[in-house]
Amino acid sequence: MDEIRNDDPTDAELAQRILREGDEAAFRALYRRHTGALYQFALRILGGSEMDAEDIVQETWIRAVAGLTRFRWESSFRTWLIGIGLNRVRKSLRRVRPAQQEDLERLEAELVAPDRAGRIDLEQAVRLLPDGYRAVLVLHDVEGFTHDEISRSLGITPGTSRSQLHFARRAVRRLLGAQGGQIHDARHGHRADS
Amino acid sequence: MTHDMDTELTPEEREAFLRLPREAAPSELLEERVVRNLRARRLLSPRRTPWRRAGQMAAGLAAALALFLGGTMLGQWRAGRTPAGAAQEPARAGAAVTASQVQQAGSAYVAALASLHAQWKPGSPEAGKSGSLTQGREAALSxxxxxxxxxxxxxPNDPRVAAAFQALEQTPAEGAEPAAAPGSTRQILWF
Incomplete structure (x- = not known):
């Protein structure tokens, strides 16, 4: 995606041109500036389905441009855009319900199968999580959402968000257990020694 | 960021999450798909290039000029449709108009002959000597x-027309003196 230079128009300026003139060039500039992050977010939270992630990106941009007049610029444009994307993602995910002990046992049994252990990196481990676990883990540990924000975004209680995160982290650690029992990013060769 | 319970991330784990890529590139076709969709919803206008704007301006001028010329020609055509002009269109005038033309021409012919007669004095020495009068009389006979x-x-079966045509065919050759006797009365029946 395009990098922003000092002489580039700001997001607000581009948005104004879109609103005032339906300026396609302004939209393309805004699209290229933010779509990489939006697509990665959708791709990760949906578990790696490129087709679904692209659909989310398209729906998000359509809703964003249609609702541009209502955006008050109290947050960054990207945060607002990701929020719209999250609303679209939520409709694609299966209903998130409170984690149960049997969920974790079933998940762990599946994830630590011999043909998987030790052969996946963190990205792949996150991708293998069930929808509800993965959504909370990505929102909390990757995107930096609080449990209150997650509960509002996904329509669950903060307690459910906490329990989902707890089980998700345990599942990821178990999945990566053969590599030292801690979460690490295999792609960068970084490993936490403990 | 709040981390709780017994699965609190270690600094290394947190760093591992932060190292995950923040952006990815979707297919190149997606941008066009989104733009097309926004255009279809009229949220974006089609991209305008300078040559396209110039073309649109030229087309607008051409359309305005054509409209002006068309209006002018229509106005001239309508103004030209006077009664006299319409009378020159036999196909449109119809039989009634043609009959009226015959009547008007006949009246004009008789009036001209009456005027010629007023200047014609068969008994006078000048009678038959005026070239103009003789020419007028011959033209009337023709x-x-x-x-x-x-x-x-x-x-062809009308006996009156046949008799008149026969009598006129016996008219003396051009330049001969008229055979009318002085003081005689001439009658023309069909006008």
């Missing part, structure tokens, strides 16, 4: 023969 011929073609 017109009369031509008219009789047309009438005979219209209805």
């Amino acid at each position: 017109a009369l023969r031509a008219a009789a011929g047309e009438l005979a073609r219209m209805d």
